[in-house]
Amino acid sequence: MQEQSAAAPDPHPATDPHPATDPDPGSDGVGARAGAGAAVISTRALTKRYRGGQLAVDGLDLTVPAGSVFGFLGPNGSGKTTTIRMLMGLIEPTSGTAEVLGRPMPRSARTVLPEVGALIEGPALYGFLSGRDNLLRYDAADPTADPRTRHARVGAALDRVGLTAAAGKKAKAYSLGMKQRLGLAAALLRPRRLLVLDEPTNGLDPQGMREIRTLVRALASDGTTVFLSSHLLDEIEQVCTHAAVMARGRLITQGPVAELATGARGRLVVTTPDPADAARVLKEQGVGDVVVTEDRVTGEPPDRDLAELNAALVTAGVRVRGFGVERASLEDAFLALTGEGFDVAG
Incomplete structure (x- = not known):
């Protein structure tokens, strides 16, 4: 049995007409x-x-x-x-x-x-044990777990992460992704x-x-x-x-x-069959970080009327099929906030 909560009951329950109830009466609060x-x-x-x-x-x-x-x-x-x-x-x-x-x-x-x-x-897995046996060990280490329903819990966890078919295979034979699934099941x-x-x-x-x-x-x-x-x-x-x-x-x-x-600025995006000419004009108009990808040219929008920028492209003979500013992504915000790239080893 888990330790009971040290919190005292409300001495004035009438002040809350809808008192909260703990979904697990045996919990500690x-x-x-x-x-x-x-x-x-x-x-x-x-x-x-x-x-x-x-x-x-x-x-x-x-x-x-x-x-x-x-x-x-x-x-x-x-x-x-x-x-x-x-x-x-x-x-x-x-x-x-x-x-x-x-x-x-x-x-x-x-x-x-x-x-x-x-x-x-x-x-952390025992490589010589199967996926199912690893979970049985994890569950047995939990003093609050009812041993009578252990196998049912393990089966449900394996099913939830899609490892039922591989439950009998030794963990050392699991791929990295399968090991991640097994850890999540635990x-x-x-x-x-x-x-x-x-x-x-x-x-x-x-x-x-x-x-x-x-x-x-x-x-x-x-x-x-x-x-x-x-x-x-x-x-x-x-x-x-x-x-x-x-x-x-x-x-x-x-x-x-x-x-x-x-807080991050979006990217200016120009769709055109003339990407090289568009990139040149954008740079001349003060657009920074210009990147050309096939028929798309992107850059940092300048602090000026974008209609003037579009007019400059058309005047230069660039065939503009699409022009606008894409909403900033979370990656844009991250780079703007930290000034750093993202390293997967964080």
Whole structure:
């Protein structure tokens, strides 16, 4: 039996005509703390300095809303993995605070972690065991798991990640993508209020990536908050509702994905059968970063009336079939905010 919540009952229940109920009466009250509108993850001035003075995370103030699919972005060395390890209680912060599901970490790790599924830096597997037997071992290590329903849980988790047919194969014979799926299955053995995934689509083919994205959306619709670290910016745009951008250990920005790109300028796009002439004219008109790709010419729009720019193209004899400014992508916003490219080893 799990530890009961230390929170006292409301002495004035009449003030709330619709009191919240914990969907798991046997839980310790973590669910009540992380209800709708609450922050499932919250850090304040979270800092990690390693021996030798290396500052990996510098004063991080992060807020992950309940029910969100939260993308965590940053180039190599930005502090993403260090942050995740502090949130999961794997390492101690140097200073600052972190709360997960409304409880301080790492002090409350034994209470919080049964409510959290995690896949961090790739799954740890026994290569000589089958996929099914690996999951049975994971489930047996959970003191809150009912052994009478263990095989049913493992079967359901394998089915959910598409590994039922390969369940009897030894893990050492799995491809990288299959190992990622098995690690995700381990994180899904029990219902979780929070799922923390570090590069969950690593090694998957396009079909596998689509399946994982669909699974993440389904988990979110069921009420699970998903905290997703990924180097695939288009993946973040497709699946995440919120995101944060890290660079050099500091938080650059955070918020709804739809709003993050608003600070970045879009790209001017000219479609023409005369790309070389169009590129020349655009450069003469002050357009920067001009790139030619077959019948498309793109560049940074200048601070001037775009109608004048279009007229200059036509006057120069360029046949313009399309002219406009494309909406800035999350990648454009990332580059504008950090001034850096994106490194997959972040």
